[in-house]
Amino acid sequence: MALRESDPAEVGGYRIEDRxxxxxxxxVYLARSASGRRLALKVVHAxxxxDDEFRIRFRREVAAARRVSGAFTAPVVDADADAPRPWMATLYIPGEDLGTHVRRHGPLPPAKLRALAAGLSEALRDIHRAGMVHRDLxxxxxxxxxxxxxxxxxxISRATEFAASDVLTQTGRVMGTPPYMSPEQFSSPQDVGPAADIFSLGSxxxxxxxxxxxxxxxxxxxxxxxxxxxxxxxxGVPDELLPFVRLCLEKHAKSRPTPDELLALLRDGRLPEPIPADEDTRPVHVPKRRKRLWPAAIALGAALLAGVFVATVAVTPEAAAPADLPSGWQAWQKKSRDPSVDKEPVGPSNPFNRCAATGRSLVCAGDDIMATRFALADGRNTWARPIDETADDLGGSSGGTVIAARSGRVxxxxxxxxxxxxxxLSTTRYTVQALDAESGKVIWKTVTGEGDAATEPNSDRGASIALPDGVIATYGDESKYYALLGxxxxxxxxxxxxxxxxxQPCLLRSAARHAYLVCAVFTGTDITSTSISQLDTATGKPSWTVKVKGDVDLAGQTDGRLVxxxxxxxxxxxxxxxAKSHVxxxxKLSESQPEESSVHLVRGTLYFTLPSGSVRAxxxxTGRRLWKTDSTVEQSGPPVASATRLYLGSPSGRVAAIDVRTxxxxxxxxxxxxxxxxDLLTTGITAAPVLVGDALYVPYGVRSVYTVDVRHL
Structure with missing residues (x-):
């Protein structure tokens, strides 16, 4: 890159040769020392x-960077935080950066990928030991x-975040490169620690x-x-590296491995032995991130291939990990207000059939409630909307469900x-709506069908799904179409x-951010096969279709394969x-599972739950049974899982926490x-518990929810 007229001839006595x-x-300039050594010399913008505070932080970070082993950082040769424009010189590393190389030559082969994963893990281990966090890997x-x-x-990156003159910081914008940032860098940048680098490593x-x-x-x-x-x-990620990447990409910081644990995984194909629970079955409360339990279903036969890396770092000392609870959280139990026009109950009462969390809100639906909001912190029920909002409510509906909740919308x-x-006589008009989760305000409302032949756009019944592009739902007064609502x-x-x-009745399903159409194929009165089509979300047309014998349904995707x-x-x-080759x-299951089983794919494991409370993983x-247990939770809804535990809830609010490993x-x-x-005899779908960090939200009873800190179950 050619030098410009405004570029200096030298900085700190180092001759500038190129930009x-x-x-x-x-x-960043290519500079030359008096002895002829090539340097990468970065000069800070004016x-x-x-900003005096920036200079103080810059000086501290230069000193901290020098503490990291020269094997894992570009050694700092010289720096001047007091110069008119602060600068820092490190050894110049020739070659292509990873982004340029992949764009020119394509993805790395498996052997080089393993070396990359091992080398970066070693680099982060050394950086974190020196009390620093990279923040922009x-x-x-x-x-x-x-x-x-x-x-x-x-x-530089950490220092500039705290510069008083930085307009980006003043306006509350986060710093980093979005595709490689961690969730906490968006949600709570002031709390970012070493685990953020692990997430970036996975990306x-x-x-x-x-x-x-x-x-x-x-x-x-x-x-x-x-x-x-x-x-x-x-x-496209090789099977042997999928466990490594998935563990790095855990949403909650405390669920991610440390660099040492990643290196053990690469070397031995497993993580270090977990700390066992007490014999009286109470869970171990471990405040430090490095002492958590891990799932055992990790098969990674890659040998450790060491690499020499240099790390870009910024000072952020790691503090003891606090409880991962929503801000201001306290234990609470609340029941939703009744928003319907007709206050007289029609038919038996039911629990919610789905709840979801986004932002500071828990939004639930079911039993005639289209949506109702509880504050995650204290359970305040700030708004509720009926499934039927017309003034001439005829009653009789027990519907309502949350199709999806994300980014403050439901x-x-x-x-x-x-x-x-x-x-x-009456007719029913169906709509899909986007609501502001905090206020309940309708952002948009789209009619999907009206009349006896229209289909209720209920996600629980396969008539709608949500993707980042919008909601795909059955459409038309005769339900002959499916459509994407932006x-x-x-x-x-x-x-x-x-x-x-x-x-040929069809269900809309989603897995790994893709939409699928699952259609039953009849021969006479029997379903003899099922077609699975992946939909192109840009056009709605099937990208590919595979036919499967018998009557099957899509449970989800894991390791690049639909299940x-x-x-x-x-x-x-x-x-x-x-999902790529369509093979x-x-x-064959090692043990047949009863017809009354409900099937749930959660974090890569398939769980069969029975009304009696039995759970089989x-x-x-491979089809191999990992374990079987009596959860003691009868008529449970779908389970939810952290990295270490599976949680089930019953219509009455009973909860069980199960070690996913054993x-x-x-x-x-x-x-x-x-x-x-x-009325438990008529209860239909029971909502799954919702896990937000260490806070578990349990729907139960009639339109009720309570929350508990899972560390103290």
Whole structure:
């Protein structure tokens, strides 16, 4: 890159030879020392040079960077925090950066990927031991030098964040590169610690393996949304590195491994032995992140391939990890207000069928409630909306569900019963709505169908799904179409006909940020096969279709493969479809599972839950049963899991916490008797508990929720 007239001839006695690049923090030059050694010399922009606080922090960070081993950082040769424009010189690392290399030559082969993962883990281990955090690990900061990859560009990013003159900081904007930032860098940048670097490491390795980041999007806003709430796109990551990447990309900082644990995983194919729970089955409360339990289903046969790396760092001492609870959290129990026009109960009362958290809100739906909001911290029930908002409410609906909740919005559906004529007849108009989770305000509302032949856009029944692009729902008065309603305004982006609504009923499903159409194929009165089609979200057209024998449904995706289980009958096999090659594999279960089992794919493990409270964990890739236990939770809803525990809740509010590694019931909490008159014989879907850090929110009874700190179950 050619020098400009405004560029200096020398800085600090070092002759400037070329301009290597520039960014928001400063300009980087290729310089030469008196002995002929080539240096990378970064000169800070003038806007930071005028800030005294910046200079103090810059000076501290230069000193801290010198403490890191020369094997893992570009050694600091010289620096001057008191110069008119502060500067720092490090050894120059020739070669392409990782981003440029992948764009020119494609993803790295498996052997080089393992070396990259091991080398970065070693680099972060050394950086964190020196009391520093990188905060901006990304492909552009990883150089592929002749003697191995190294990380560059350090000592400035943290200092500039605290510069009083920095307009970005003053306006509350976060700093970093969105596709490679951690969730906490968006939600609570003041609390960012070493675990943020681990998340970035997972994103960098995924990029090197696939040529794209796991949360890439054309929109920075949508990228941030995917980082905080979305599922990473890991298709193309080699199977042996998937456990490594997935552990790095855990949403909660305390659930991520340390560099030492990652190196053990690469070397031995497993993480260090966990600390066992006490014999009286109470969970171990461990305040430090490095002492947590880990799932055992990690198979990684990669040998440790050491690499020499240099790290870009900024000072952020690690503090003891506090309880991971929403700000201001306290234990609470609340019941939603009744928002319906007709206050007289119609039919039996039911619990919520789904709740979801976003921002500071827990939003629930079901039993005639379209949506109701509880504050995560104290349970204040600030608003509630009925499923039917017309003034002439005819009652009789027990519907309502949360289609999705993300980035402060919640997607729900409405079912307005409207009188026609004067004979007491009515028709129902269905809508999908986007609400502001904090205020309950309707952001947009789109009619999807009206009349007896229209389909209720209920996600629980496969009639709608939510993706980052918006909501895909069955559409039209005769339910002959499916359509994408844009996330921003609810307008129909495209509309496509269903294959054969009368003779080939279809369900809308989603997995790993992709939409699928699952259609039953009849021969006479029997379902003889099922077609699975991935939908192109840009057009709605099927990208590919695979036909599977029998009646199956999509449980989700893990390790790059869709997992399908029988919709009806005894479970004896699973069907796996490679999401990239579309190759179909049948996996025999080591133990048949009863017809009454509900099937749930959670964090890569398949769980079969029975009304009696029995739970069986199965490895979907092999069909092998991992464990079987009696959860003591009857008629449980879908389970939710952290990295170490599986949680189940019953309609009465009973909860069990199960070790995902062994199946051992570690803790239980009895049901509650303050949830109203619940008719358990007619109870349908029970909402899954919602886990926000260490806070578990348990829907139960009639429109009721309570919360508990899972460390003290």
């Amino acid at each position: 290597l690049g520039s960014g928001g923090m400063g300009v 806007q930071y040079a005028d 990304k492909p552009a900061n990883v150089m592929l030098a002749e003697d191995g990859p190294r990380v560059i560009d350090f000592g 960098v390795v995924a990029y090197a393996a696939t040529g794209h980041g796991p949360f890439d999007s054309p929109s920075p806003y949508e990228t941030a949304m995917r980082v905080v709430d979305g599922t990473p796109e890991l298709d 997607y729900v559906y409405g079912a307005d019963d409207r009188p026609i004529g004067g004979d007491g 996330a921003d305004d609810g307008r129909v982006r495209w509309k496509r006909p269903l294959p054969d609504p009368e003779n 399908l289980a029988r919709a009806l009958g005894t479970h004896r096999t699973l069907t796996l479809i490679n 179909l594999t049948t996996v 199965v490895d979907p890739s 199946g051992r019931v570690q803790a239980t909490r009895a049901g509650r008797d303050d949830g109203g008159d619940l």
